Amino acid sequence: xxSSSSGDKPLYAVPGMEICEQGNFSIGSGCYSNHSKxxxxxxxRVVFHQVDTSSLQVCVVPVARTTTSTxxxxxxxTVGDVVIGKVFKVTWRxxxxxxxxxxxxxxxxxxxxxxxxxxVTNLKTDLHHCFRTGDIVRAQVVSLGDPQAYYLSTNDSRxxxxxxxxxxxxxxxxxxxxxxxxxxxxxxxxxKVAK
Amino acid sequence: xxxxxxxxxxxxxxxxxxxxxxxxxNNSLRSLVLNTRTIADAAGxxxxxxxxxxxxxxxYGPRPPLRSSKGGVENAMKGRLTCEVVKSAYCSxxxxxxxxxxxxxxSEEERLLSIRLVRAFEPILLxxxxxxxxxxxxxxxxxxxxxxxxxxxLATSLALADASIELVSIVASATVAISPKQEYLVDPDKxxxxxxxxxxxxxxPLHATQLCEIYHIGKxxxxxxxxxVQLAVEVAQTVGNSMCQFLLQEMAxxxxxxx
Numbered sequence: 413x414x415s416s417s418s419g420d421k422p423l424y425a426v427p428g429m430e431i432c433e434q435g436n437f438s439i440g441s442g443c444y445s446n447h448s449k450x451x452x453x454x455x456x457r458v459v460f461h462q463v464d465t466s467s468l469q470v471c472v473v474p475v476a477r478t479t480t481s482t483x484x485x486x487x488x489x490t491v492g493d494v495v496i497g498k499v500f501k502v503t504w505r506x507x508x509x510x511x512x513x514x515x516x517x518x519x520x521x522x523x524x525x526x527x528x529x530x531x532v533t534n535l536k537t538d539l540h541h542c543f544r545t546g547d548i549v550r551a552q553v554v555s556l557g558d559p560q561a562y563y564l565s566t567n568d569s570r571x572x573x574x575x576x577x578x579x580x581x582x583x584x585x586x587x588x589x590x591x592x593x594x595x596x597x598x599x600x601x602x603x604k605v606a607k
Numbered sequence: 608x609x610x611x612x613x614x615x616x617x618x619x620x621x622x623x624x625x626x627x628x629x630x631x632x633n634n635s636l637r638s639l640v641l642n643t644r645t646i647a648d649a650a651g652x653x654x655x656x657x658x659x660x661x662x663x664x665x666x667y668g669p670r671p672p673l674r675s676s677k678g679g680v681e682n683a684m685k686g687r688l689t690c691e692v693v694k695s696a697y698c699s700x701x702x703x704x705x706x707x708x709x710x711x712x713x714s715e716e717e718r719l720l721s722i723r724l725v726r727a728f729e730p731i732l733l734x735x736x737x738x739x740x741x742x743x744x745x746x747x748x749x750x751x752x753x754x755x756x757x758x759x760x761l762a763t764s765l766a767l768a769d770a771s772i773e774l775v776s777i778v779a780s781a782t783v784a785i786s787p788k789q790e791y792l793v794d795p796d797k798x799x800x801x802x803x804x805x806x807x808x809x810x811x812p813l814h815a816t817q818l819c820e821i822y823h824i825g826k827x828x829x830x831x832x833x834x835x836v837q838l839a840v841e842v843a844q845t846v847g848n849s850m851c852q853f854l855l856q857e858m859a860x861x862x863x864x865x866x
Contacts, residue, residue: 424858426851427768428776428814442773444733451814453733453773455854457862474771475858486650486771488669488740520650521670556738559683 425452425472432470438463442472484520485513489553489562496574497525497564499547505529507543509551509564524561527551531565533604541590542604548575550606572606627798636781636794636842641761641853643769649745651770655762658796659752664762666770669740686737688729690744692720692759698751720746720756724763727810727820733773742772753796754782756822760810761850768854776812777854778819779847783807783839785827791835793842807832809839813847 425431434448440461442454452458456474463469489495489511497509507527513519531554532542543549551571557563566572569589576584578594578601586605587593593600631637637658646652649665656662672687694717713721724744732742744766746759760780767774784795784803792799800806805825811818821836 424855426777426854427774454771455768475861523671
């Protein structure tokens with residue numbers, strides 16, 4: 413990644429500032445194009461990526477804040493993100509999850525996600541044997557879904573329940589792909605376990 | 608006169624400020640104070656002082672909408688902008704009648720200001736980049752000494768830029784009052800606003816070719832209206848340039864500490 417600098421000073425952009433003519437540049441995050449000119453839409457530093465041998469991509473990278481608000485991610489989840497959430501409700505055809513973060517960082521605002529029956533696993537099972545309310549699950553965002561929730565999927569072996577509490581109230585450990593065992597009472601319960 | 612004050616026995620009161628003289632030239636703005644990051648928790652915040660008018664704005668978002676909107680999937684593919692403007696209990700001066708309805712929800716005037724802000728900023732945000740999210744703006748008017756909406760627009764612009772929300776452009780704003788002596792007074796304060804025969808507020812995105820909003824109260828001929836609007840646009844351009852310079856300075860200040 414090359415950063416463009418005229419001399420020593422980097423180029424700062426204000427929303428609405430014209431960066432350059434359209435030319436061979438492709439548009440990255442933080443800018444938009446209008447009438448074959450590229451304008452910035454964020455407050456930040458202008459950065460030119462070398463995408464392939466012939467074209468450069470223009471991005472505006474917002475200056476990171478030094479306050480504690482950088483500890484949490486403010487951007488919503490996008491398609492393909494692996495997210496972690498807590499099961500809020502299990503019905504016969506969907507599992508509703510409160511997404512509170514990705515593997516790397518937490519979100520500032522919790523989002524709603526839904527794992528539909530077809531996306532839970534390849535085999536047909538009763539959803540109550542896969543998830544229970546209060547389980548922590550890892551899933552992948554499949555699409556933006558409907559206005560109420562993102563659509564998630566646990567179809568892969570990496571995804572599924574990563575932490576659960578048994579009916580007796582004690583934490584459970586995974587024993588195989590479909591079962592977890594309570595640490596205190598040694599009772600097995602069925603879950604869709606992540607690897 | 609746009610606004611008439613009445614005494615305790617409902618007689619029209621001649622303004623206490625009849626001998627009011629404007630101390631600065633007609634074309635000049637009052638002292639402008641800009642600040643960002645005043646509210647630590649918000650995604651972005653801005654504080655503007657125009658003379659004695661003080662406004663603080665906070666932006667939260669993009670976050671999942673607090674109130675689920677009706678309308679189905681098509682509406683949800685774009686983000687949503689909501690705004691709540693609150694006039695603080697101490698914003699007007701004590702010689703005016705106190706609000707008898709403090710705390711009973713939003714007053715008519717606050718709702719009008721909120722709607723105006725939403726309509727002015729809706730074309731400015733690139734809402735297509737924030738599907739299913741809501742961007743919430745909260746504005747508090749701390750002291751109202753004329754051109755309050757101008758200060759609100761400036762504060763909201765600063766807050767949105769500070770929150771790293773994608774904008775078409777920074778929005779600047781200016782107010783021009785036409786006095787009974789047919790003078791164009793830029794950035795009027797409260798007494799000038801009340802004595803004026805017309806008030807024009809203009810909001811314009813700096814790097815685009817159209818205005819966001821023109822707000823006009825009073826009676827004007829077409830030529831007067833046109834010259835007032837042109838004057839307001841020029842003033843807004845200068846304010847906007849100062850805002851951009853301020854934002855660039857803030858960025859340059861924060862950069863070395865991060866590297």
